[in-house]
Amino acid sequence: MSALAVPAWIVAALLLPLLALAAVRVDRLRAAALVLAPLPLLVLALSPEGGLAAPRLLLGTAWAVDGVNRPLLLLAGLGFALAGGVAGARVSRAPTLFATVWLLVLAGVAQALLAAELAGFYTGYLVMSLTAYGLVVHAATSEALRAGRVYLVMALLGEAMVLAGVLQLAGSREAVDVLSLASQPPAPGVAWLLFAGFAVKLGLVPLHLWLPVAHPVAPVPASAVLSGVLVKLGLLGMMRVLPEGSLAPATLVFFLGLATSAYGALAGLAQSRLKTVLAYSTVSQMGLLFAGFAALQAAGGGTAVLGLLALHHGLNKIALFLAAGGAVGASRVRATLFALPALALVGLPAFTGALAKDALKSTLAPAGWEAFAWMLSIGSLLTALLMLHGWRLARADRGDAGVPPPIHPAWPLAVLAGIAVPWAWAVSAGLARSPLAGIWDALWPALLALVAWTLATRLRGNRAAPRIPEGDLLQPLATIATALRNAGVAVLDRWNAWQPPVPHLRPLTRLAALEPAMVRLPGAGGLMLVLLLVIAALAWRAS
Numbered sequence: 001m002s003a004l005a006v007p008a009w010i011v012a013a014l015l016l017p018l019l020a021l022a023a024v025r026v027d028r029l030r031a032a033a034l035v036l037a038p039l040p041l042l043v044l045a046l047s048p049e050g051g052l053a054a055p056r057l058l059l060g061t062a063w064a065v066d067g068v069n070r071p072l073l074l075l076a077g078l079g080f081a082l083a084g085g086v087a088g089a090r091v092s093r094a095p096t097l098f099a100t101v102w103l104l105v106l107a108g109v110a111q112a113l114l115a116a117e118l119a120g121f122y123t124g125y126l127v128m129s130l131t132a133y134g135l136v137v138h139a140a141t142s143e144a145l146r147a148g149r150v151y152l153v154m155a156l157l158g159e160a161m162v163l164a165g166v167l168q169l170a171g172s173r174e175a176v177d178v179l180s181l182a183s184q185p186p187a188p189g190v191a192w193l194l195f196a197g198f199a200v201k202l203g204l205v206p207l208h209l210w211l212p213v214a215h216p217v218a219p220v221p222a223s224a225v226l227s228g229v230l231v232k233l234g235l236l237g238m239m240r241v242l243p244e245g246s247l248a249p250a251t252l253v254f255f256l257g258l259a260t261s262a263y264g265a266l267a268g269l270a271q272s273r274l275k276t277v278l279a280y281s282t283v284s285q286m287g288l289l290f291a292g293f294a295a296l297q298a299a300g301g302g303t304a305v306l307g308l309l310a311l312h313h314g315l316n317k318i319a320l321f322l323a324a325g326g327a328v329g330a331s332r333v334r335a336t337l338f339a340l341p342a343l344a345l346v347g348l349p350a351f352t353g354a355l356a357k358d359a360l361k362s363t364l365a366p367a368g369w370e371a372f373a374w375m376l377s378i379g380s381l382l383t384a385l386l387m388l389h390g391w392r393l394a395r396a397d398r399g400d401a402g403v404p405p406p407i408h409p410a411w412p413l414a415v416l417a418g419i420a421v422p423w424a425w426a427v428s429a430g431l432a433r434s435p436l437a438g439i440w441d442a443l444w445p446a447l448l449a450l451v452a453w454t455l456a457t458r459l460r461g462n463r464a465a466p467r468i469p470e471g472d473l474l475q476p477l478a479t480i481a482t483a484l485r486n487a488g489v490a491v492l493d494r495w496n497a498w499q500p501p502v503p504h505l506r507p508l509t510r511l512a513a514l515e516p517a518m519v520r521l522p523g524a525g526g527l528m529l530v531l532l533l534v535i536a537a538l539a540w541r542a543s
Contacts, residue, residue, distance in 0.1 A: 005047070006044070006047050006048065006049075006050030006051070006052070006065060007050065007051070007052035009040050009043050009044050009047065010040075010044065010051075010052045010063045010065070010114055011052070012040040013040035013041050013044060013110045013114060014063070014107070014110055014111060014114065016036070016037050016040055017037045017038075017103045017104070017106040017107040017110060018103070018107055020033040020034075020036070020037045020103050021100060021103055021104075024095075024096050024099035024100055024103065025096055027095075030088055030095060030096070030099050031084075031085065031087075031088025031089060032088075033088075033099065033103070034080075034084030034085065034087055034088045034099060034102060034103070035081050035084050035085050035088065036081075037080070037084070037103060037106055038076060038077050038079075038080035038081050038084065038106055038110075039077060039081060040077075040110075041073045041074075041076050041077035041080075041110060041113070042073070042074065042077030042078060042081070043077075044065050044070075044073050044077075044114075045065075045070050045071070045073035045074035045077055046074075047065060048065075049064070049065050049066055049067070049070075050064070050065055051063060051064035051065065051116060052064075058119070060117065061117065061119075061120050062115075062116040062117050062120070063114040063115060063116055063120070064114065064116035065114070067303050067304070067307075068236070068239050068240065068303055069113050069114065069236065070307065071306075071307030071308070071310055071311050071425060072113055072229075072232055072233075072236055072307070072310060073113055073114075074311065074421065074425070075228070075229055075232065075310060075311055075314040075315065076106075076109055076110070076113060076229050078315065078318075078417050078421065079224065079225055079228045079229045079314060079315070079318050080106055080109075080225060080229065082224075082318060082322070082410040082413055082414045082417070083221035083222075083224040083225050083228075083318060083321075083322065083410070083414075084102065084221065085408065085409070085410040086220065086221045086224075086322055086325075086408050086410045086411070087099070087102060087219065087221035087222070089408060090219075090220065090221070090325065090405070090408065091138075091219050091221065093138070093139065093140075094138070097134075097138070098134075098135075098138055098219070098222075101131055101134035101135055101138070102135070102222075104127065104131040104134075105127075105128055105131045105132050105134075105135065105225070105230075107124075107127065108124050108125070108126070108127030108128030108129075108131060109124070109128050109229065109230070109233065110124070111123060111124025111127065111128075112124030112125045112127075112128055112233055112236070113233075113236065118166055118169065118170055118241075119170075121237070121240060122162065122163065122166050125159075125162065125233060125237065126159055128230065128233060129155045129158070129159055129201070130155065130159075132151075132155075132226065132230060133148055133151060133152050133155070135218055135219070135222035135225075135226065136148045136151045136214045136217065136218050136222070136226075137217075138218065138219055138222065139217055139218075139219070141217065143216075143217050144217040144218075146213070147210075147213040147214045147216075147217045147218075148214075150209060150210050150213050150214070150471065150474065151210040151213075151214050154200050154207065154209060154210040155200070155210070157200060158196075158197045158198070158199075158200030158201060158207070159197070160197075161193050161194070161196050161197030161200075162194060162197035162198065162237070163197075164193055164197075165186075165190050165191075165193040165194035165197060165241075166194070166241075168186075168187075168189075168190045168193070169186050169190055169194070169241060184243065185242070185243055185244070186241070186242075191242055191247060192247070194237070194238075194241055194242060195238065195242060195247055195253075197237075198234040198235075198237040198238050198242075199234065199290075200234070201230070201231060201233055201234030201237070202231055202234030202235060202238075202286050202290060203231055203234075203260075203264075203282060203283045203286045203287075204256065204257070204260045204286065204287060204290060205256075205259060205260040205263045205264070205283070205287070206473055208260070208264070208283045209471055209472075209473060209474050209477075211227075211231075211279050211280075211282060211283055212267075212271075212276055212279045212280055212283070212470050212471050212472065213470055213471045213474065214226065214279075215227060215275050215276065215278065215279035215282075215321075216273050216275045216276045216279065216470060220321060220322060220324055220325035221321075221322070223275060223278075223279075223321045223324070224317070224318045224321035224322055224414075225318070227278065227279065227282045227317050227318075227321060228313075228314040228315065228317045228318035228321070229314060229318075231282060231286055232310050232314060234286075235289065235290070235293065235306070235310065238293065239293075239303070239306070243297075244297045244298075244300060247294065247297070250294055250295075250297060250298035253290075253294040254291050254294040254295055254298070255291075256287075256290070256291075256294075257287045257288065257289075257290035257291030257292075257293070257294055258287065258288075258291050258375055258379075259287070260283060260284070260286065260287025260290065261284045261285070261287030261288040261291065261379050261382070262284070262287075262378075262379075262382060263283070263284075263287070264280045264281065264282070264283030264284030264285075264286075264287055265280070265281070265284040265379075265382035265383060265385065265386045266382070267280050267283075267468055267472050268280030268281055268283075268284065268386045268389070269385060269386060269389055270466050270467050270468035271389075271467070271468065271470065272393070272467060273393070273470075274324050274390060274393040274394055274397070275321070275324050276470050277386065277389055277390045277393060278317070278320055278321060278324060278390060280386070281317070281320075281345070281383070281386055281387075281390070282317060284379075284382065284383065284386065285313045285317070285345065285383070286313075288376075288379050289306070289309050289310065289313065291372075291375075292305070292306065292309060292360050293306060295360075295364050295372060296360075296363065296364070299363065299364055299366075302360075302363050302364075304429040304430075304431060305356075305359050305360055305363050305431065307425065307429070308355070308356050308359055308422055308425055308426055308429065308431055309356045309360065311352075311421055311422045311425055312344070312352040312353060312355070312356040312418075312422045313345070315341075315414065315417045315418040315421055315422065316341035316344045316345055316352065316353075316418040317341070317345075318414050318418070319337070319340075319341040319411070319414035319415045319417075319418045320338065320341050320342065320345075320390075322408070322410065322411045322414050323337055323338040323341075323394065323411065324394070325405075326338075326404070326405065326407060326408075326411055327397050327398055327399035327404030327405060328394035328395060328397055329394065329395040329396055329397050329398045330397075330398045330399055330404035331404070333407070334404070334407065335394075335395065337407075337411055337412055337415050338391070338394050339391070340415050340418070340419065341414075341415055341418050342387040342390065342391060343387075344418055344419070345383055345387060346380060346383050346384045346387055346445075346446050346449075347380045347383070347442055347445070347446075348442060348443065348446055349435065349436055349438075349439045349442045349443055350435035350436065351419075352418065352419065352422040352423060353380070354438070354442040355422060355423065355426055355431075355432065355433075355435075356422065356426075357376050357380070357442075358433060358438055358442075359426065359431040360372075360376070361373045361376065362431075362433075373441070377441065377444070377445050378445070380442070380445035380446065381445040381446075381448055381449050382449075384445060384446045384449030384450070385449045385452065385453060388449065388450070388453045389453075
């Protein structure tokens, strides 16, 4: 591809989702529009690096393809195309409205991915975050509206912190292009403000609350892109504006990622709905991805490894969410289409999880992070337990009234993409090793998880497993908020009902009694005027 073709495809990636809005009202064109609109992102991911500048637009706008956004362009192009195909065929409630919101979210994603300056990145990030609310509440049930409120509160909280950090960052720098921002750490206060804002999108504990309530109620294709693509924009934001040395101490940030990974897996084991289990799996995997980001920052470099981790998780999670609407228990083929991406997340030998974790360990070992290998193994153990729980729930789904829907072609294509694309990326980036390298390190966590799951199942028998409400921390937070509100209302009610005692002053009382009689006198006003004049004259003579 020539260098001149890159700007043309950038324009297509930015404008095609908006132009496709004209086609969503036509039933025959809607599905094609949802599939075709993200394809320029896929083309850009496979193109050479390049950019496009519009210095006269606003204060100067620019877009670029570089090593940071290339894997995410590939993920977004494939993810939105595959999930869009399912959305066009399976979303039956208000399909025009859903397609409109979908394309607006895609437009925001494209702008955020390609923006090469701070204002453009924030604009795309904001559009993506706010329009995704429409995907969460699309079912319009009470549960969906509650999830939408949680999502909107968390999204606005994150946007406020990101905006505050962006404004301070822009005010302290002469250049606001993202390449310049990545070369110098911001002030510590600004860095932590930006970190907290992006952590909401990434789903780090305790800012993860929107994920486990939004995914179960959103349509299946919406959950696929929310979990597979949109959460990665939080990582992109950190990579753009938080270079090496921004978050200190690195060990604290690293263990925050590991704690999120463990918490997400354990909370997911206490859920009873498949999509909620997959949502907590996303929290867990994003924690692991963030831990890798923090460690790579401390070690220096590792952009290609982070891209591999993002592709591995994003594509396999899209496949799993598409499986959540596919009646996995209806046939062996459907069960296999669920099992393959689940095994990839566990990290069995030759699967993309083992490939990504091996690349991460190989990159960190020379920098003194050998202990991370054991932590990755514990993460694989917890992921295996969570996927076994998800497998049990998925196998119970045989479709409505036992009649499964037909297998949409996008589902097996997503499974195939989750297998092949990360391997192709690793080969092109020089990160691939033998599929059987480190076979025992990749195998023992899954075997131990299988033994532990079998023993726990037999010991529990018919007793119900412990359950945690979806959203975990939301329930105690809501209880505390309700108690504080009730206490505040009681204080206000008592304040409004309280009447302070008025002292009984006899002279004032007599004057008050004379007032009605004086008002009734015809000359009361004149007498008062004469009295004031006399007082003024006496005061003048005394002076």
